[in-house]
Each structure stands twice: as structure tokens, then as C-alpha cells.
Amino acid sequence: MEAEKAAFMGKVTAAATHEMKNVLAIIKESVGLMEDIIAMTKDDSLPHRDKFVRSLARIMEQVARGVDLSTRLNAFAHSSDEARARVDLNRAVEQSAFACHRAARLHKITLKPVPCSEPVEIDVDPMGLQMVLFQCVDLLMNVLGSGSTVTLEVSKEASPRITIAGTEGTSPSEGVKSPARDGRWETLQTAAQGLNLVLEEAEGPGPGLRVVLS
Amino acid sequence: MRDWKVLLVDDEEEFVSTLAERLALRGVEVRVANNGKEALQKIEDDPPRVVVLDLMMPGLSGLEVLARIKRDYPAIEVILLTGMARSNEAGEGMRQGAFAYLMKPLSIEKLMEKIGEAMKQHTGKVD
Numbered sequence: 001m002e003a004e005k006a007a008f009m010g011k012v013t014a015a016a017t018h019e020m021k022n023v024l025a026i027i028k029e030s031v032g033l034m035e036d037i038i039a040m041t042k043d044d045s046l047p048h049r050d051k052f053v054r055s056l057a058r059i060m061e062q063v064a065r066g067v068d069l070s071t072r073l074n075a076f077a078h079s080s081d082e083a084r085a086r087v088d089l090n091r092a093v094e095q096s097a098f099a100c101h102r103a104a105r106l107h108k109i110t111l112k113p114v115p116c117s118e119p120v121e122i123d124v125d126p127m128g129l130q131m132v133l134f135q136c137v138d139l140l141m142n143v144l145g146s147g148s149t150v151t152l153e154v155s156k157e158a159s160p161r162i163t164i165a166g167t168e169g170t171s172p173s174e175g176v177k178s179p180a181r182d183g184r185w186e187t188l189q190t191a192a193q194g195l196n197l198v199l200e201e202a203e204g205p206g207p208g209l210r211v212v213l214s
Numbered sequence: 215m216r217d218w219k220v221l222l223v224d225d226e227e228e229f230v231s232t233l234a235e236r237l238a239l240r241g242v243e244v245r246v247a248n249n250g251k252e253a254l255q256k257i258e259d260d261p262p263r264v265v266v267l268d269l270m271m272p273g274l275s276g277l278e279v280l281a282r283i284k285r286d287y288p289a290i291e292v293i294l295l296t297g298m299a300r301s302n303e304a305g306e307g308m309r310q311g312a313f314a315y316l317m318k319p320l321s322i323e324k325l326m327e328k329i330g331e332a333m334k335q336h337t338g339k340v341d
Binding site for chain 2 (some may be wrong): 017018021022024025026028029030032033036040063067071074
């Protein structure tokens with residue numbers, strides 16, 4: 001039932017992102033037409049020309065932002081299409097950074113995906129993997145102060161892995177705790193095991209977690 | 215005026231009418247259709263050189279319209295419009311003989327460039 005719910009949400013979200021793109025396309029063409037007309041109008045015949053041009057450029061920037069958001073949201077929605085699929089971890093960390101973007105902004109934390117130089121593919125439940133990554137980042141953000149950076153680094157050593165590590169910002173609110181002391185740690189480890197992933201604390205100067213394909 | 219005869223096909227009326235105005239400002243002779251059936255009728259009445267065709271339409275889908283154009287008017291070049299980059303339909307459309315596909319929202323410069331290239335290809339076929 002849970003998988004069906006996820007698939008349902010994915011389908012609805014994917015369809016909505018298509019509609020959003022159509023809305024953005026209409027706004028873009030309408031602004032584009034205004035820009036075309038302004039470009040054809042003599043400089044002295046249009047009062048406040050510069051203000052119009054600046055405002056239209058601002059709308060175009062926001063359209064581009066909206067297109068980027070809906071494209072990423074569409075890719076995210078499609079992660080529930082199949083219960084098991086070939087997933088490139090480089091794309092998975094990009095998607096995860098997108099999914100955690102707003103929470104990171106609220107925590108004033110920077111998210112930095114660090115892809116591997118080559119594709120690192122595994123067979124996994126794509127939505128399950130995203131859930132584990134999201135919760136790992138969330139655990140780390142809860143123990144880091146504002147101004148910190150969380151990196152999601154993909155590597156291909158003995159087995160494919162994602163290392164999620166935090167670098168403390170300049171003014172931590174309190175001493176840094178281990179993310180493994182969070183009450184959600186055991187539940188998260190169980191969820192990872194269900195996906196044939198191993199979740200462990202990563203060694204390093206700051207707090208970190210590692211997701212490894214078992 | 216360019217010698218570019220283009221048919222724009224999209225069920226989003228506001229999108230297609232505004233895009234048509236922008237192309238007309240650039241000297242393109244442009245007509246619009248809001249569904250596949252209307253598009254095929256307009257092609258039969260007066261074949262364009264290039265069709266810019268949305269893939270996701272109610273009724274006849276973009277792929278069905280493309281298949282009929284390629285069967286009955288093989289010299290007409292078709293540029294597909296798709297909402298998403300990894301769309302399976304766009305790949306299928308290219309296999310069926312589409313000239314190119316572009317992502318919505320469009321860049322007008324990119325669309326003009328692709329129409330120009332498609333016009334050259336069309337001219338090569340009919341000469």
C-alpha cells in the first residue's frame with residue numbers, strides 16, 4: 001500500500017510539473033513579446049523604458065528559476081515509478097540536495113553535492129534511497145550550527161558509497177553531537193538495511209554519515 | 215520577409231498564439247492549430263515547410279500526428295516540443311523522423327535557429 005501511495009503521489013506530482021511548465025512557457029512568451037515590442041520602439045517614445053526592461057528581465061529570471069524547480073521536481077516525482085531501478089548515485093545526490101534545499105536554507109546550511117568523475121550505478125528502490133539520504137542530511141543538519149556545509153560525496157571504492165559529512169560553520173550554537181545519538185538513528189538504519197544499504201558514522205573532523213551498498 | 219512557412223501546433227492557445235506573434239515579428243509566415251486534427255487539415259489545405267509540434271496533446275497525440283505527416287508529407291520537417299528533457303516520446307519522435315526536439319519553455323533564438331536548419335533540410339529534399 002505504501003508503494004502504491006508513493007507511486008500515486010509521484011504520478012500526480014509529475015503531471016503537475018508538466019502543467020507548471022506550460023504556465024511558465026506562456027509567461028515567458030508573453031514577456032518575450034513585450035521585450036520584442038520594446039526593442040522595436042524608438043527610445044524617446046516610451047517613458048520609463050529602462051524600468052520596463054529591468055522588470056521584464058526580472059520576470060524572465062524568475063521564469064528560469066521556476067523551470068529549474070519544476071524540472072527537478074519532475075525528476076524527483078519519477079523516482080517512485082519503479083520499485084527497483086538502476087540509479088546513478090551522482091544524480092541521486094543532486095536530487096537529494098534539491099529535496100533538502102529549503103530545509104537547509106532555513107538552517108542556514110549550505111548543501112554541496114560532490115559527484116564522482118564517472119557514473120556510479122546501483123540497483124535500488126529509488127524513492128527509498130531518496131528517503132534515506134533526506135533523513136541522513138536532516139540528522140546532520142540538526143547537529144550542525146548555522147553557516148555549516150554538508151557535502152554529499154559519491155565514491156566508488158570497494159563498493160559504491162555516498163559520504164555525507166558536515167563541516168562546522170564559524171559560530172556553532174553548541175558543541176557538535178554525533179548524529180548517531182539522534183532518536184531516529186536506529187529506525188533509519190533499519191530502513192537502510194531494507195534497501196540493502198549500510199548506514200554508518202563516517203570518520204572525519206566533523207560529524208558525518210556514510211551510506212554504502214552492502 | 216523570409217520564405218519560411220511554419221505551422222505551430224499546441225493545445226495551449228495562449229502559448230501558441232503569442233509564439234506565433236513573435237515569429238511573425240521575425241518575418242516568419244506562421245499559422246497555428248490547437249489540436250492534431252486541425253493541424254492535419256491545415257497541412258492538407260496548404261502544406262507548410264516546417265511543423266512545430268507539441269508532443270502532449272489531448273485527442274491525436276503529437277507522435278500520431280508526426281507519423282501521419284511523415285507518411286503523407288515526408289518532405290515536411292517536424293520540430294517537436296516537449297516538457298521534459300528525458301521524455302521517452304521525444305526519443306521515439308526522433309526515431310520516427312522528427313528533425314529535432316526542443317524543451318518548453320522555449321528560447322526564441324533557438325527555435326529560429328532550428329527552423330532555419332529545418333528549412334534548409336526541406337529545401338534539399340524538394341529540390
